[in-house]
Amino acid sequence: MTRAVFTVHPTPIGDALxxxxxxxxxxxSLLDAPSAAALTDIALALRTSPAHDPASAASVTAxxxxxxxxxxxxxxxxIDWRLTAPGFARDALQxxxxxxxxxxxxxxxxxxxxxSPRAHxxxxxxxxxxxxxxxxxxxxxxxxxxxxxxxxxHPERKRFLLDLEAGIRPARV
Numbered sequence: 001m002t003r004a005v006f007t008v009h010p011t012p013i014g015d016a017l018x019x020x021x022x023x024x025x026x027x028x029s030l031l032d033a034p035s036a037a038a039l040t041d042i043a044l045a046l047r048t049s050p051a052h053d054p055a056s057a058a059s060v061t062a063x064x065x066x067x068x069x070x071x072x073x074x075x076x077x078x079i080d081w082r083l084t085a086p087g088f089a090r091d092a093l094q095x096x097x098x099x100x101x102x103x104x105x106x107x108x109x110x111x112x113x114x115x116s117p118r119a120h121x122x123x124x125x126x127x128x129x130x131x132x133x134x135x136x137x138x139x140x141x142x143x144x145x146x147x148x149x150x151x152x153x154h155p156e157r158k159r160f161l162l163d164l165e166a167g168i169r170p171a172r173v
Contacts, residue, residue, distance in 0.1 A: 004043075004050035007057040008035050012068050013157045016134070017042075018057045019050050024078030025060060027131045030157065042131075045083050064134070070164065073101035075135045088116065089126040096127065099140040102165040106144045120144070128152060134161070 004026065006019045017035045019027040019042050027042050043049045054061075059077065066072035079097075084090045091114045098113070099105050105113075107120035107127075116122070127138035133152075139161040142148050151158035163169075 002046050002048050004046055004048050005053035005056040006035075006039060006042075006050040007052065007054040007061065009054075009057070009061045009064060011064060011134075013154075013160050016064065018060050018064075019046075020057055020060065021046070021080050021082075023080035023082070025132060025135060026080040026083055028060075028133055028135055029131065030133055030152075030154070032154075042083070067134070068164070070167075073165075077135065079132060079135065083131040084126075088114065088119065088122055089129070092119075092123045092126040093130055093132075093136050093138070096138055096141055097136055099137060101137075102167075104140050104142045104146075104162070107141055108144055110141055124149075137161075140165075 002021050004019055004021045006017065008031070009016050009018055014030045017027065017029045017031055017038050026046065029038050031038060039050065063072060063075050063077060081090055084093055092110055095110050095113045107123040108117065110123045111117055111119040123141065127141050130136050130138050139151060139158045148155055148158050148162065
């Protein structure tokens with residue numbers, strides 16, 4: 001049986017629900033509502049109820065704080081990919097993790113990187129559905145015309161993250 005723990009941690013762009021298993025970070029979601037609904041969905045997918053344990057998530061929250069303070073450009077926390085469907089979506093998200101801090105790639109470029117150059121819409125779907133935001137930097141993927149897109153219905157969050165990584169002091173969301 002999978003052991004899972006969670007915490008909710010404030011960030012400049014909203015509270016983040018952080019869920020860890022013994023294998024690593026399985027979910028990091030920016031909350032639009034109370035965490036209970038998101039946590040229920042994750043518990044169903046994991047087939048276990050994560051225990052509230054902020055101490056077990058301290059290394060991840062410290063990494064998030066360092067990232068938002070501009071002191072860190074990478075995350076060391078291992079990723080548990082089990083909530084991402086195996087195949088193209090997972091391959092695309094793993095390719096997204098290769099986009100360097102402060103840079104962007106188009107959905108088409110990510111699709112090409114995983115061997116399916118015409119699958120830009122599938123890359124967009126994978127980015128929109130990733131259970132792990134920020135650490136899996138879907139915010140670094142933009143449209144082919146350079147526009148940023150919706151980012152889960154919150155383009156202001158994406159703009160904040162891109163500005164942060166560009167060294168522009170972003171306005172608080």
